[in-house]
Amino acid sequence: MLYKLSLVKSGDRFIERIFHESMKDLGKFYGITWTTNTPKIVFLKDRKSIDLLRAKKTEPWLVGWADDRMRIVFVLDKKELERYSSHTYSKDYYHSLIKHELSHLFYKILSAGKQGPVWLSEGVAIYTSGQNKLKIKPSKFKNFLSFYNRGGSGVYEESGFVVEILVKRFGKNKLLKLIKSLEDVSNEKQFNKLFQKIYKFQISYKSISLQGSW
């Protein structure tokens, strides 16, 4: 398959502002000063381009992803967002979408390339990009743990709030320690042990609900 990629010449100031603000803010959160070989953003013009790059028929909610090896964030162009996805465009939505994908790249640097539980990886990206503000708080936690190895639209419902609770109750450093320690984790059992070691309680729907006094 052949692709044509071109440089956006006249800078889009809105996008540039999002990029710089996000890099600064995420750098502060993750404790990473990222100045060389910084991420690149590639805008895709339609669903077909997304499907070609993902090598499958994608669902309408998928509008962006991050390739940590290439350090590239792929996003559906803002002008085409409503035409080729199930999302409604707003400046806040698009800002947090790009920040979310950039956050995945910082996470992977900290975890030395490991993803760990999908709910954790997505939860951290959602929390750090401010997407919780655009979401409805779940009345109780009941599905995030089912997203350990698999993704899907359901993982975005609770995971951001789980991470918010962890940060608000126990501080950012424990979360960063958890992400850093993923390097030695290969399965859910090992992750649960690591979580227990860092947080001094077992991860479950009940324990997270209690911590959040949900």
Ligand SMILES: [Zn+2]
């Ligand atoms: Zn994500």
